[in-house]
Amino acid sequence: MSKDIGPWRRLSNKTVYENPWIRVEHHEVITPGGTEGIYGKVCFQSKAVGVLPLDEEGYTYLVKQFRYPLEVESWEIPEGGCPLDASAVATARKELAEETGLRAQRCFKLMDMHLSNSVCDESAEVFLALDLTQGEADLEPTEDIEVQRLALHEAIAMAMDGRITDAISVAALLKLRILLSECGGDMTKLLSTLAEVA
Known part of the structure; x- marks a missing residue:
C-alpha cells in the first residue's frame, strides 16, 4: 500500500x-x-464548472444564492457540478440555462482551476458564454436563486471590493478583465486567444 x-x-x-x-x-x-x-x-465525485455569460451590450449575469456551508448569501457567476465522465462545457451550458434561462450559442474555455488544493482534489473548468438568448430558468429543488443583469465593469467592481467572494467567480471576472485590457477592449482579438468549445 x-x-x-x-x-x-x-x-x-x-x-x-x-x-x-x-x-x-x-x-x-x-x-x-x-x-x-x-x-x-x-x-x-464531480468537477466544478462555471460560466461567465456576456451579452452583446457588454452586460453579464450573476446569481445570488444561499450557500449552506458558509451560512451566507453569495453573488456568483452560474456554476454547478459536472460528473467526472461528462462534458464540462455541456454541463456549463445546462447550468447557465437552469439558473438564468440563458442559452449560449458559443462558449470559450476561460480557465482551469484547483480549489482549496491543500485539503481537496476539486478542480474546475470555467467558460465564457456568448451569443445569448433568453428562455425560462429551471431551478433544481435545492436552489433559490435571484438573477441580476449588470454591466461587466460593475461585476468586476464587485469582485474587487469583496461583494463577490466565490473563488471561481472572482477568478473568472478578473481574468476576463485582464484579457480585455491586454486586447485593448477588442473582443474579436480576445476571442482569438481562447479556444472555442462545442
Missing part, C-alpha cells in the same frame, strides 16, 4: 466518509521532512 506521492510517502489510505458528492480519506504519511504524520483529503 505504501506509495511515493512526490516528496511524500503514503503509508495507508482509508475512506472514513462517503456520499454522492464527496469522499473523505484518512492517510498515514511520511512528510517531505521525513516525519510521520496524517493527511485528510476530500475527494470530489
Whole structure:
C-alpha cells in the first residue's frame, strides 16, 4: 500500500466518509521532512464548472444564492457540478440555462482551476458564454436563486471590493478583465486567444 506521492510517502489510505458528492480519506504519511504524520483529503465525485455569460451590450449575469456551508448569501457567476465522465462545457451550458434561462450559442474555455488544493482534489473548468438568448430558468429543488443583469465593469467592481467572494467567480471576472485590457477592449482579438468549445 505504501506509495511515493512526490516528496511524500503514503503509508495507508482509508475512506472514513462517503456520499454522492464527496469522499473523505484518512492517510498515514511520511512528510517531505521525513516525519510521520496524517493527511485528510476530500475527494470530489464531480468537477466544478462555471460560466461567465456576456451579452452583446457588454452586460453579464450573476446569481445570488444561499450557500449552506458558509451560512451566507453569495453573488456568483452560474456554476454547478459536472460528473467526472461528462462534458464540462455541456454541463456549463445546462447550468447557465437552469439558473438564468440563458442559452449560449458559443462558449470559450476561460480557465482551469484547483480549489482549496491543500485539503481537496476539486478542480474546475470555467467558460465564457456568448451569443445569448433568453428562455425560462429551471431551478433544481435545492436552489433559490435571484438573477441580476449588470454591466461587466460593475461585476468586476464587485469582485474587487469583496461583494463577490466565490473563488471561481472572482477568478473568472478578473481574468476576463485582464484579457480585455491586454486586447485593448477588442473582443474579436480576445476571442482569438481562447479556444472555442462545442
